[in-house]
Amino acid sequence: MENGFIKLISKEENIRLDLFLKKTNPSLSREFIKKLIKENCVYVNGSIKKPSYKVKVNDLVEINLKEPEPLNLKPEKLNIEIVYEDNDIIVVNKPQGMLTHPVGNKKEGTLVNALLYYSKNLSRIGGVLRPGIIHRLDKDTSGLLLVAKNDFSHKILSNDLKERKIKRIYYAVVKGIVKEDKGVIEIPLTKSFKSKKFVKPSFSGREAVTEFKVLKRYKEYTLLEVSLRTGRTHQIRVHLSYIGYPIVGDKIYGISCPELQGQLLHAKKIVFTHPRTKEKMSFDIPLPSYFEDFLQRVDER
Structure with a gap:
């Protein structure tokens, strides 16, 4: 980045400009990207382009990150x-x-x-x-x-x-007995036409890869350790539901449970390299009490 500009040489072919910017700058929100393009802060080969412009291989894309607005x-x-x-x-x-x-x-x-x-x-x-x-x-x-x-x-x-240098590990309780001890789910995902808030499997969607490992099987449920290779919206929830093992308490993609306020999905561990010291950092936290209580109840049945 030079003087507030981010310069990128495209390795992509025939991808929308707004999608290209999100893919190459995942920390920028879609709203912020939309605003940058609208305010003529994005240039392709020195020219202003619309969000729908199809970026080509070797296109020079420049982003003018202006001074941020006051919070x-x-x-x-x-x-x-x-x-x-x-x-x-x-x-x-x-x-x-x-x-x-x-x-x-x-x-x-x-x-x-x-x-x-x-x-x-x-x-x-x-x-x-x-x-x-x-x-x-x-x-x-x-x-x-x-x-x-x-x-x-x-x-x-x-x-x-x-x-994909940051490792995120989740614990999830799903309905049903997962037979495989471990597995990989590779199913592309896209936003639903009915509502942009929801996601659905689609072979024309974006790559999405989820790994899982069985930690414990109960009478009607399975406790899984899940890790992400990609980080799509609702990825774990949609993937597990698609293969027939919906997350307990997930009111959208899983099965609702009156005794729970939401899904039994917990981001338990994260591993990354410290940005300044380059030290490997690893954090692992306990399950929430409501999560543990549910497991104890089903273990006693």
């Missing part, structure tokens, strides 16, 4: 657990029921609101609605999230995420 989000004192913190990063345990960042009209009660209260230093690359956010968890998925406190860390970690 107008409300810092809130919310209950979040800081697992680790230094001058560059924060590792936080997001509770179930909390949005990672503001969406639509929901601009309060999110993890970002909590982080703004907790820390004065968060990176600004992700746009005004996602300061510090490297990756996200669904509202009803709990567990570990990595947050950048400055742009230096954000750029490196975002690139590591794109190159």
Whole structure:
């Protein structure tokens, strides 16, 4: 990056400009990318192009990252657990029921609101609605999230995420007895035509790869360890449902459970290289109490 510009030489052929920017800069939100293109801050071979422009191999794509707008989000004192913190990063345990960042009209009660209260230093690359956010968890998925406190860390970690150098391991309880001890699910995913909030399997969609391993089988359920090779929206939830093992408590893709507030999906472990010290960092947290309680109940049946 030079003087606020990101310069990219395309290795892609016939991909929309907005999709190319998201693919090469996963930490930038779609809203922020749309805004950059609309305000003529993206150039292809020196010319302004529309979001629908099809990027070609060897196209020079330049992004003018202007000074970020002032944050107008409300810092809130919310209950979040800081697992680790230094001058560059924060590792936080997001509770179930909390949005990672503001969406639509929901601009309060999110993890970002909590982080703004907790820390004065968060990176600004992700746009005004996602300061510090490297990756996200669904509202009803709990567990570990990595947050950048400055742009230096954000750029490196975002690139590591794109190159699949950050390992994220989840625990999930699914309905049914999974027969295989381990497996790989390779099914492309795309946004649903009915609602952009939902995702569905589609062979014309984006690559999505999920690995799973059986940890314990119960009478009617299976506890899985799940890891991501890619990080598509709702990937684990859709993949497990598609192969016939929906996540318990998932009201959209799985099976609802009156005793649960959301799905039994927990981001339990994360492994990455520290952006500044290059030290290997690994964090592993316990399952939430409601998760443990469910496992104990089904184990006693």
